[in-house]
Amino acid sequence: MPQADNETAKETTIPNEKDGFEQSTSVQKTASQFALEKELKETQSEFLSTLGEVEAFRELMDEYPELKPGIVVDHRDAYDRSARLMGRVRALEKSLHRLGWT
Numbered sequence: 001m002p003q004a005d006n007e008t009a010k011e012t013t014i015p016n017e018k019d020g021f022e023q024s025t026s027v028q029k030t031a032s033q034f035a036l037e038k039e040l041k042e043t044q045s046e047f048l049s050t051l052g053e054v055e056a057f058r059e060l061m062d063e064y065p066e067l068k069p070g071i072v073v074d075h076r077d078a079y080d081r082s083a084r085l086m087g088r089v090r091a092l093e094k095s096l097h098r099l100g101w102t
Contacts, residue, residue: 047085
């Protein structure tokens with residue numbers, strides 16, 4: 001009889017640990033979702049800012065051709081940064097989508 005009591009105790013303990021694990025996983029998913037969404041918003045904001053910088057350099061080069069030699073490198077750097085940020089935005093969006101958190 002002691003074995004039966006012991007087995008019952010094990011059965012009771014295992015589901016509780018499993019429930020705790022499932023709740024822990026759910027909390028982790030929520031924390032991960034929050035972190036990814038925050039990073040996505042920050043990256044989107046930085047992307048838009050950099051895109052504005054690209055446009056401003058383009059306008060300056062068009063309006064003041066004499067500035068072009070001095071700012072063409074800055075324009076290209078801003079353009080490259082915006083392309084990398086757009087790639088990061090897409091990766092974050094896809095990650096959230098694949099995890100079913102969008």
